Amino acid sequence: MARVSIDVGFCKGCELCIPFCPHDSLTMSRHLNEHGLPTVYFKEDHPCSGCRYCAVMCPEAAIEIFK
Amino acid sequence: MQALYSAPETLIRTPSHYCPGCGHGIAHRLLAEIIDEWGIRGKTIGLAPVGCSVLAYNYLDIDMCEAAHGRPPAIATGIKRVHPDNVVFTYQGDGDLAAIGMAEIVHAASRAENITVIFINNAIYGMTNGQLAPTTLLNQRTTTTPEGRNPLTHGYPIRICELLATLEGASFLARTSLSSPKDVLQTKEALKKGFKTQIEKKGFSLIEVLAPCPVYWRMSPVESLKFIEEKMTQTFPLGVFKDWEKTVSAPGGQATKV
């Protein structure tokens, strides 16, 4: 099982990573980053297959995936 | 823990100035991934345009040069002729390449200049607040076409790949999109093919990338991807229009023997 880490300092809350996750494991948080932008978080109780779709879509390279 | 994906080293770790969901960020990342994977950071030289990606040299850790609006192909020509063993690419928007830079791109292609052009088609002038571009779709609303693009007064969208495919000097021409993970990965493959064309000294290559500009399309980033898939690809069909390695059948056109 893989897991994802979002660098919130780079995330701009564009949501492009969210609809492509086959496990619905990413969602918007209520947390704003230091630039005042909304951010995404990985739902820790959801699975991650490590498919990388989220990272492939991210315009900010804010997503790292680990196994 | 083993990393399955991490940001490429060629991408400088600094927050970008791009709006949320902007296609430029995805395209920069793909370029940086290829440069890392092929180990060509020391020999790649990029030309930045005028447009939102004018600051591309702040994000790619390679040698880069800034060109006057529309002139990256001319500067790239000079650099490549002096340094034939370097990998030289231009990165240009649709205003830069298809409006003010139309003469440069046509002549660079017809000279079979051994450079790779990355053409980011977002159907708008992003940097200057969303005016009509040569690639704006019919009926598309922009700040200069508030009622939508009307062909009687604003003309028709220009299809750059199809236009350049008539030139013998163009060796690889492809149009891809950034509208889904599959499309992004296909864009990466097309960019690699462009660099391969140049490295094997096969001549001019151009990859047109349909990219979102959510802010001046006045939609959310996710809606922008749908707009590309449902609307933009109707005017700009995806595909390979010319390929020196094989005979291709251009969408809507004749098979082209290269």
Ligand SMILES: Cc1ncc(C[n+]2csc(CCOP(=O)(O)OP(=O)(O)O)c2C)c(N)n1
């Ligand atoms: C000689 C000159 N003419 C006009 C401009 C104004 N200008 C700046 S960017 C731009 C067009 C940008 O559109 P595009 O190339 O599509 O890039 P985008 O911002 O959409 O990525 C224009 C007309 C300029 N900077 N220099």
Ligand code: SF4
């Ligand atoms: S790697 Fe795949 S499964 Fe994991 S969070 Fe990203 S999109 Fe979802």
Ligand code: SF4
């Ligand atoms: S795609 Fe990247 S920048 Fe956009 S919301 Fe997801 S992590 Fe944030």
Ligand code: SF4
């Ligand atoms: S205006 Fe459009 S092209 Fe420019 S940074 Fe914003 S989203 Fe990107």
Ligand SMILES: [Mg+2]
């Ligand atoms: Mg543009």
